[in-house]
Amino acid sequence: MATEIAKFLRKIRIDSDESLGDMAEKINLSAAYLSAIENNKRTAPEDMKENLYKAYSLSEEQKLEFARLVAESRKKVEIGLSGIQEELFPEYVDTAVMFAHDLSQMNRKQLAEIKDCLQRIKSEAGPM
Structure with a gap:
């Protein structure tokens, strides 16, 4: 059964007419690692979100949804504190x-x- 992250990423690939390998290259991961994320054998690296956001034109809702999926898979949410006065x-x-x-x-x-x-x-x- 496909994970929610797998469904999310697959939809982006289908909409972009790309393979898993194409997406992996765009977001700076190996195809094997991306596949492992989708099959719930690895957690998404923290920089995956930013790489995905840069590589694809995602709406704010899609970005929030992907961040939620990553947090759920990792069982934690990281709070960035850079740029604070x-x-x-x-x-x-x-x-x-x-x-x-x-x-x-x-x-x-x-x-x-x-x-x-x-x-x-x-x-x-x-x-x-």
Whole structure:
């Protein structure tokens, strides 16, 4: 049975009329490694997301979906802290650590409230 990542990548390949080898070359992986990712034998390397985004014209929704699939396959989400203003760095780190630690303690209602808040912030900020 195909993984969700496999389905996602296969759709991109079909839409681009490419083989697994073509995609692997475009995103700087071997065909064997890409196949192993699709067959849930390897996890996607962190740079795979950026390489995929650069190689293909993905919508923001597709990027978010792929990031979600990678996070699910790795059982973790990484929070990038590059580009943060030096004087605000401690607050960003504290918030990220607190959020990551407390996420497992939240119920559905609390998660929905946080998700709504983050979506409002994103829509107010506009495209990134």
